[in-house]
Amino acid sequence: MFTEKIVSRQLFYLLFIMRVTIVISVLPVLTAGEALQDAWIAGAVSFIPSAAIVTLIGALTIAFPGKSLVQYSQELLGSIAGKFISLIYLGIFLFMAGTDLRIYAEVLKTGFLPETPISVIMALVVFVAVLVIFGGLEVLGRTADIIFPIFLLMILGSLFFPLIHADFQNIQPVIARGWSPLFLAIVAPTSVTAQYANLTMLAPSLDEQHKTLKVALWSLLAATFVLVCFAVVVVLVLGPDVGSRAAFPVFKMIRATRISEFLERVEIITIFAWGLGLFIALSVNLYSGSKGLSQVFGLQDNRPLILPMAVIWVVFGIQGYRDFFEVAQVFDPAFFDPIFITALLFPMLVLWTAYLYKRPWKKQPRGTTQNKG
Amino acid sequence: MKPLMRIFNKLSFLFPTRKKKQFTLKNKGKKKDHDLAVDYRDISEREADFQKTPLVVNLEDNLRTITDLTGGSYDLNIKRCLAGPKEVNVAVVFFDGMVNKESIDDLLRIVNLETFKTVIEGVHKKEIYDTVKKRLITTKLREADDMENLYEGISLGDTALLFDGTAKGILCETRGWDYRAIMEPEAETTIRGPREGFIENLRVNTSLIRRRIRSPNLWIESINIGSLTKTEVAYAYIKGLAGEELLEEVRSRLEHIDIDGVLESGLIEEFIRDAPYSLFPTTFRTERPDIVSAALLEGRVAILTNGTPFVVIVPGDFLMFLQAPDDYNELFPIGSLIRTLRIFSFLLSIFLPGLYVAILNYHPELLPTTLILTIQATREGVPFPVVAEILIMELAFEILREAGLRLPRAIGPAISIVGALILGEAAIRAGIVSPGVVIIVAFTAIASFSTPTFSMAISARMIRFLIVILGGTFGLLGIQLGFLIMIIHLVSLRSFGYPYMAPYGPFIWSDMKDNIIRNLWWKLVKRPRLLGFREPQRQPSGQGPRLPTASKGPYRRNRKRR
Numbered sequence: 001m002f003t004e005k006i007v008s009r010q011l012f013y014l015l016f017i018m019r020v021t022i023v024i025s026v027l028p029v030l031t032a033g034e035a036l037q038d039a040w041i042a043g044a045v046s047f048i049p050s051a052a053i054v055t056l057i058g059a060l061t062i063a064f065p066g067k068s069l070v071q072y073s074q075e076l077l078g079s080i081a082g083k084f085i086s087l088i089y090l091g092i093f094l095f096m097a098g099t100d101l102r103i104y105a106e107v108l109k110t111g112f113l114p115e116t117p118i119s120v121i122m123a124l125v126v127f128v129a130v131l132v133i134f135g136g137l138e139v140l141g142r143t144a145d146i147i148f149p150i151f152l153l154m155i156l157g158s159l160f161f162p163l164i165h166a167d168f169q170n171i172q173p174v175i176a177r178g179w180s181p182l183f184l185a186i187v188a189p190t191s192v193t194a195q196y197a198n199l200t201m202l203a204p205s206l207d208e209q210h211k212t213l214k215v216a217l218w219s220l221l222a223a224t225f226v227l228v229c230f231a232v233v234v235v236l237v238l239g240p241d242v243g244s245r246a247a248f249p250v251f252k253m254i255r256a257t258r259i260s261e262f263l264e265r266v267e268i269i270t271i272f273a274w275g276l277g278l279f280i281a282l283s284v285n286l287y288s289g290s291k292g293l294s295q296v297f298g299l300q301d302n303r304p305l306i307l308p309m310a311v312i313w314v315v316f317g318i319q320g321y322r323d324f325f326e327v328a329q330v331f332d333p334a335f336f337d338p339i340f341i342t343a344l345l346f347p348m349l350v351l352w353t354a355y356l357y358k359r360p361w362k363k364q365p366r367g368t369t370q371n372k373g
Numbered sequence: 374m375k376p377l378m379r380i381f382n383k384l385s386f387l388f389p390t391r392k393k394k395q396f397t398l399k400n401k402g403k404k405k406d407h408d409l410a411v412d413y414r415d416i417s418e419r420e421a422d423f424q425k426t427p428l429v430v431n432l433e434d435n436l437r438t439i440t441d442l443t444g445g446s447y448d449l450n451i452k453r454c455l456a457g458p459k460e461v462n463v464a465v466v467f468f469d470g471m472v473n474k475e476s477i478d479d480l481l482r483i484v485n486l487e488t489f490k491t492v493i494e495g496v497h498k499k500e501i502y503d504t505v506k507k508r509l510i511t512t513k514l515r516e517a518d519d520m521e522n523l524y525e526g527i528s529l530g531d532t533a534l535l536f537d538g539t540a541k542g543i544l545c546e547t548r549g550w551d552y553r554a555i556m557e558p559e560a561e562t563t564i565r566g567p568r569e570g571f572i573e574n575l576r577v578n579t580s581l582i583r584r585r586i587r588s589p590n591l592w593i594e595s596i597n598i599g600s601l602t603k604t605e606v607a608y609a610y611i612k613g614l615a616g617e618e619l620l621e622e623v624r625s626r627l628e629h630i631d632i633d634g635v636l637e638s639g640l641i642e643e644f645i646r647d648a649p650y651s652l653f654p655t656t657f658r659t660e661r662p663d664i665v666s667a668a669l670l671e672g673r674v675a676i677l678t679n680g681t682p683f684v685v686i687v688p689g690d691f692l693m694f695l696q697a698p699d700d701y702n703e704l705f706p707i708g709s710l711i712r713t714l715r716i717f718s719f720l721l722s723i724f725l726p727g728l729y730v731a732i733l734n735y736h737p738e739l740l741p742t743t744l745i746l747t748i749q750a751t752r753e754g755v756p757f758p759v760v761a762e763i764l765i766m767e768l769a770f771e772i773l774r775e776a777g778l779r780l781p782r783a784i785g786p787a788i789s790i791v792g793a794l795i796l797g798e799a800a801i802r803a804g805i806v807s808p809g810v811v812i813i814v815a816f817t818a819i820a821s822f823s824t825p826t827f828s829m830a831i832s833a834r835m836i837r838f839l840i841v842i843l844g845g846t847f848g849l850l851g852i853q854l855g856f857l858i859m860i861i862h863l864v865s866l867r868s869f870g871y872p873y874m875a876p877y878g879p880f881i882w883s884d885m886k887d888n889i890i891r892n893l894w895w896k897l898v899k900r901p902r903l904l905g906f907r908e909p910q911r912q913p914s915g916q917g918p919r920l921p922t923a924s925k926g927p928y929r930r931n932r933k934r935r
Contacts, residue, residue, distance in 0.1 A: 007879070009880065010879075108850060112735065112736055112848060112849065112850070113735065113847070113848055113850060116847070121850065124847065124850065124851075124854055125850075125854070127854075128854050128857045128858060128861070131858060131861055132861045135861060135864075135865040136865075139861060139864055139865045141879070142864035142865075142872065142874060142878030142879055143857075143860055143861055143864050143878065145864075145877060145878040145879055145880040146860055146864065146874065146877050146878045147860070265738065265739045265740075268736075268739055268849070271849075272849075272853060275850070275853050276853075276857070279857055
């Protein structure tokens with residue numbers, strides 16, 4: 001059978017774009033209010049716990065080459081318990097994708113298409129993701145290849161254009177209030193690492209699977225760098241107070257940019273980059289979700305599950321949140337961390353326990369043991 | 374039921390129908406040899422007749438069969454003569470206009486001479502065939518022992534020699550017919566580059582390639598396609614450079630074509646395309662031998678069809694359609710810049726009208742205030758919404774273009790005056806369309822003309838309308854989605870197993886030197902990775918110009934002197 005493969009470069013692109021998209025969309029809560037002008041330090045420091053979580057997620061996939069989380073959890077925990085754990089784990093894809101979708105749709109609705117029903121916007125965006133996943137993972141990888149340079153250019157543009165309004169007084173004093181607010185601010189960016197849950201579903205299709213973790217960590221590092229840049233620019237341009245309170249500060253910052261008389265309203269490039277990134281994030285989540293579900297139920301192909309899953313997402317995106325403000329606060333640790341712990345940390349810890357308990361690496365091939373005896 | 378049917382049948386005299394001549398089935402088996410006009414056998418049967426009729430010993434019988442089967446066609450020539458001292462009957466069969474008359478005269482002279490020389494041995498009917506076959510050294514010879522082979526030969530311009538007493542014929546190559554002179558193709562002109570273009574004759578076309586690539590490893594294979602036209606289709610490649618899987622694929626796809634006639638390579642293109650419903654062309658076609666040679670050197674395969682100057686190159690990739698020979702023939706920075714410009718204008722030709730509609734309808738705040746005020750002021754009193762305006766003008770332009778294409782050259786300028794000046798000017802004056810829309814449509818048209826290949830330009834034309842509708846319904850979101858769908862479609866395309874969007878999706882770093890940007894030719898050490906994988910190294914590296922240190926002339930560079 002023809003197996004679809006992606007290469008490490010494409011995996012890097014996918015993970016990087018997903019993470020940066022989240023940074024653009026929900027930066028304020030990411031480096032939350034407590035840190036104020038030191039948000040960028042919090043962002044930088046968050047790399048350490050994030051990397052730990054990514055290692056937690058990624059290291060097991062290397063131990064089980066060619067198998068996704070759904071498959072090796074059944075191997076570790078037995079069929080029923082494994083499936084149960086996988087189902088909990090798959091919930092995170094639904095949650096992340098639905099939330100991403102809703103945020104983007106809300107921004108579009110308020111900023112650009114005030115009269116279009118939000119369900120139409122969401123359905124349209126999901127439709128494209130459905131198309132690419134019907135094409136398969138290989139098509140998604142190649143799409144990421146093409147989108148990545150465009151995305152990067154736009155990100156750079158939305159970083160540099162606002163710099164004209166930068167005020168370097170805003171960023172001082174550095175760490176004036178001690179380290180404690182910083183540690184609180186680290187929690188949110190760390191828990192958004194839940195996106196890397198996709199790693200366990202993508203890794204089996206990677207052509208050099210032993211590199212999975214390396215690629216994931218590099219993408220995390222690159223994305224953290226972008227996060228720090230954005231945090232710095234936002235604080236420089238908007239100041240610590242506005243920067244930490246506005247709903248979408250990146251957006252607000254770029255909207256305020258005005259270079260001479262002609263170059264204004266450059267936020268369109270940010271929105272466009274966000275749209276591209278959201279498309280990638282949705283597709284990857286859709287792939288992981290449908291693939292995982294098809295493996296839980298032992299289906300040959302994940303394609304029959306794609307369309308129903310997409311519909312469920314739209315419904316979840318609309319029904320999951322009461323209004324715009326609830327969505328905007330979704331990555332607030334108080335709201336998000338319980339989900340993060342149940343859907344990601346808990347299954348991972350169970351699997352790690354089982355793994356360490358079973359010690360499959362100590363199992364020697366039968367031939368050798370018999371020879372010894 | 375049966376009795377009922379019988380009654381109906383008997384009643385049928387009440388409804389007399391006009392008696393048809395029964396062409397089918399009943400008469401099919403019968404041969405009515407004397408009168409050709411009442412020969413009701415259908416085309417497939419007639420073709421089958423050719424296949425199963427062998428040549429016989431008696432010359433007169435053979436000649437009669439030929440005249441019967443070809444209906445004694447006007448251009449069929451049969452010349453009889455006597456050869457050898459025993460005066461054996463010999464006939465020469467050929468089609469007038471397809472052969473070189475002089476070579477036929479030569480042929481007959483040789484036949485006569487040789488048969489007289491061999492007075493002692495080869496005088497009998499049977500031996501004369503072998504003698505002639507041995508001694509005819511002037512032309513390429515083939516043997517034919519049935520009508521099909523014989524006819525295949527003479528329909529290509531060969532001459533058939535038939536001898537009394539031998540159930541075989543000799544086909545001598547005497548081809549010589551008139552063809553168009555080699556000229557510069559009008560649709561693909563370059564500032565700098567060879568001025569030769571392919572013509573309709575396959576032989577001349579292969580020679581144009583052969584003259585450029587003199588390697589013995591330029592292999593040209595041919596097959597006949599078309600049950601009636603039997604068109605010669607040749608495919609050229611460089612053995613050892615083109616992938617064997619690719620060759621196998623091309624071969625099998627060509628062999629699977631089963632149609633009655635091939636009049637243009639477009640037909641073949643449609644049969645061998647990968648995604649037949651895609652709007653994008655996945656096979657490249659050109660009239661220029663230099664482009665074909667360059668493609669062969671990259672490891673591609675060229676498919677040449679007799680009767681058309683258009684050569685199909687497979688596999689095609691997207692960027693190939695946006696490149697022109699000038700990029701290589703001029704300085705490399707201008708080559709790179711022009712390529713970038715071309716890609717930009719290609720994107721413009723797809724997205725510009727859609728963007729205009731989307732921004733004006735949904736996001737007017739994106740434009741600077743003065744600009745939007747100017748545009749809105751000119752739209753004052755225009756009765757249509759922007760989408761309708763754009764669609765009408767695009768449609769008008771497409772009609773204009775099509776009309777201009779079909780017109781004779783002499784009245785071509787008339788259409789541009791009537792269309793562009795009178796129609797456009799009057800429409801604006803009358804307030805039916807706004808000047809902004811005319812500007813956009815005109816600029817889009819100009820942008821679309823900068824696409825070097827027509828086949829890619831027309832796919833942009835089709836997609837443009839979809840984008841306008843998307844932009845009109847969903848604004849910039851719609852355009853973004855259209856862009857994404859286009860990319861998804863493009864990366865999922867394959868041409869003969871090769872990814873269509875390579876070197877961008879999948880991204881191949883080593884191919885970046887000759888893509889949107891063209892580097893210096895001596896720096897392009899590697900062949901394209903997916904195509905020329907069998908021998909990645911094109912040329913040794915480090916061939917850049919050097920200072921003439923070794924020369925001993927007056928300009929010798931003396932390094933020691935300060």
